[in-house]
Amino acid sequence: MxxxxxxxxxxxxxxxxxxxxxxxxxxxxxxTGVSLDIQKGEFISLLGPSGCGKTTLLRIIADLLQPTxxxxxxxxxxxxxxxxSKKYGIVFQSPVLYDWRTVKKNIMLPLEIMHIxxxxxxxxxxxxxxxxxxxxxxxHYPNQLSGGMQQRVGIARALAIxxxxxxxxxxxxxxxxxxxxxxxxxLLRIWAKTNKTIxxxxxNIQEAVFxxxxxxxxxxxxxxxxxxxxxxxxxPRTMDIKDTPEFTAYVAxxxxxxxxx
Amino acid sequence: xxxxxLKRKKIDFNSVSSVLYPVLFGxxxxxxxxxxxxxxxxxxxTNILPAPTRIAGIMSENSSKISENLSATMTVIIWGLIxxxxxxxxxxxxxxxxxxxxxxxxxxxxxxxxxxxxxLAPVFNNWTKxxxxxxxxxxxxxxxxxxxxxxxxxxxxxxxxxxxxxxxxSLDLMKSYAADNMTxxxxxxxxxxxxxxxxxxxxxxxxSVITALVSEYFAEYRMGIGRQIRxxxxxxxxSAGWAYIxxxxxxxxxxxxxxxxxxxxxxxxxxx
Numbered sequence: 001m002x003x004x005x006x007x008x009x010x011x012x013x014x015x016x017x018x019x020x021x022x023x024x025x026x027x028x029x030x031x032t033g034v035s036l037d038i039q040k041g042e043f044i045s046l047l048g049p050s051g052c053g054k055t056t057l058l059r060i061i062a063d064l065l066q067p068t069x070x071x072x073x074x075x076x077x078x079x080x081x082x083x084x085s086k087k088y089g090i091v092f093q094s095p096v097l098y099d100w101r102t103v104k105k106n107i108m109l110p111l112e113i114m115h116i117x118x119x120x121x122x123x124x125x126x127x128x129x130x131x132x133x134x135x136x137x138x139x140h141y142p143n144q145l146s147g148g149m150q151q152r153v154g155i156a157r158a159l160a161i162x163x164x165x166x167x168x169x170x171x172x173x174x175x176x177x178x179x180x181x182x183x184x185x186x187l188l189r190i191w192a193k194t195n196k197t198i199x200x201x202x203x204n205i206q207e208a209v210f211x212x213x214x215x216x217x218x219x220x221x222x223x224x225x226x227x228x229x230x231x232x233x234x235x236p237r238t239m240d241i242k243d244t245p246e247f248t249a250y251v252a253x254x255x256x257x258x259x260x261x
Numbered sequence: 262x263x264x265x266x267l268k269r270k271k272i273d274f275n276s277v278s279s280v281l282y283p284v285l286f287g288x289x290x291x292x293x294x295x296x297x298x299x300x301x302x303x304x305x306x307t308n309i310l311p312a313p314t315r316i317a318g319i320m321s322e323n324s325s326k327i328s329e330n331l332s333a334t335m336t337v338i339i340w341g342l343i344x345x346x347x348x349x350x351x352x353x354x355x356x357x358x359x360x361x362x363x364x365x366x367x368x369x370x371x372x373x374x375x376x377x378x379x380x381l382a383p384v385f386n387n388w389t390k391x392x393x394x395x396x397x398x399x400x401x402x403x404x405x406x407x408x409x410x411x412x413x414x415x416x417x418x419x420x421x422x423x424x425x426x427x428x429x430x431s432l433d434l435m436k437s438y439a440a441d442n443m444t445x446x447x448x449x450x451x452x453x454x455x456x457x458x459x460x461x462x463x464x465x466x467x468x469s470v471i472t473a474l475v476s477e478y479f480a481e482y483r484m485g486i487g488r489q490i491r492x493x494x495x496x497x498x499x500s501a502g503w504a505y506i507x508x509x510x511x512x513x514x515x516x517x518x519x520x521x522x523x524x525x526x527x528x529x530x531x532x533x
Contacts, residue, residue: 059433062437064433064436064437083436083437083439084439086438086439088437089437090433090434090437092429092430092433092434093429093430094428094429094430096428096429096430096431096434098431098448098449098452099530099531100452100455100530100531109438109448110438112448113435113438113439113440113444113448114438141530143530161438
């Protein structure tokens with residue numbers, strides 16, 4: 001029975017804690033006692049104000065940081081093994097595109113590092129460009145694109161390695177509202193198409209409600225998981241859903257759970 | 262479309278005017294110089310400051326001697342520049358790979374940059390005593406070494422910045438691909454350092470010219486543009502001295518132009 005329940009768990013976090021040492025020797029607790037099971041194919045948001053440790057938690061899952069306490073397993077593997085076997089695609093706060101590479105070559109970068117044959121690299125890059133709708137910009141350079149287009153290239157690059165898990169660290173926070181809304185719909189479409197597990201860090205309640213199947217609310221000082229809220233809005237979701245009372249109710253519910261933080 | 266065309270036109274106009282005005286100013290100076298106005302203003306006779314046409318005349322009369330000295334000087338500049346830039350870049354790579362003692366090594370290198378050429382040149386003359394029985398070879402090696410030191414210092418400091426000042430998250434990105442150090446260097450650090458290489462060269466190309474000229478003053482073997490400037494002026498052959506000064510200026514200007522062209526080609530895609 002227990003096995004049955006666990007079979008769909010992709011990411012298991014058990015009592016994760018993270019303590020930093022500051023330069024003057026003080027201990028700062030960034031995260032404490034975070035336990036969470038994330039199912040395969042879920043869209044999880046880590047929501048909270050700055051300083052709540054949501055990015056720290058994402059970086060711990062990505063094996064870019066080592067927690068000072070607790071256990072993590074990624075489909076039975078350690079985060080390190082999961083990273084080495086390229087299970088993660090990461091989209092950062094900024095697109096982190098290499099200016100000297102064309103859009104297509106930026107997407108091919110991880111594939112080059114993985115020694116994937118050239119023909120397949122090209123093929124996959126073009127497929128990813130199709131998914132994010134930038135086929136005609138394949139041979140442009142990053143600084144010829146708008147911020148939203150650059151971030152879409154970042155998403156395409158993350159998807160190119162065919163990761164099981166897509167980790168997104170406030171990927172749209174630097175974009176204007178119109179571009180952001182467009183990318184929200186794009187992201188949901190990509191998610192539906194590719195069936196990835198997505199962990200999405202944000203400080204925007206509406207964004208979290210619109211995108212997520214589950215929202216993990218984190219609170220600061222020290223960073224901890226203070227609420228987990230299922231979002232049962234129908235899918236596929238479009239912009240119109242934001243005008244429904246159900247959506248507003250969820251936003252209110254999440255906001256309430258953030259209050260007192 | 263028309264807006265784009267307009268923008269291009271504007272840029273063209275800017276780049277044309279940025280070349281045109283200095284050239285016009287230069288021509289004006291030459292005209293004043295040729296007419297003797299410059300001599301009056303500077304209170305010098307035409308012996309100490311000969312007219313441009315006279316200098317040009319001497320340059321063409323002595324073209325074979327000039328080209329002999331020119332090739333000696335260019336040998337020193339080019340080899341010193343190549344060796345120094347290469348060593349400087351390698352030092353920067355080393356400092357990037359082993360930041361704990363590499364950074365200290367870079368500080369020491371940058372101290373070399375502060376030592377005057379007049380102090381370095383005799384030291385290297387001494388070091389290279391046993392390199393060859395030929396005085397010309399010994400001197401050339403000593404001069405190349407001085408240029409090497411000067412170029413290595415500026416390259417190492419700039420290249421180190423280019424190798425380490427990366428866009429936020431770009432190392433995280435590489436780590437998420439489990440990329441090894443060599444891959445990070447080839448795919449990221451090297452490309453990121455290219456504009457910094459040119460920043461270094463914009464300092465070290467002119468200073469390699471000056472360093473070569475000055476180190477020729479102290480060389481055991483009498484050869485090179487710098488040496489000719491010194492020797493001609495010391496025997497009051499000002500016209501010949503000016504001919505070599507003109508050649509020295511041309512070397513500096515031409516090398517800088519070539520550098521700027523290469524910079525344009527190689528950093529076209531880098532964000533400025």
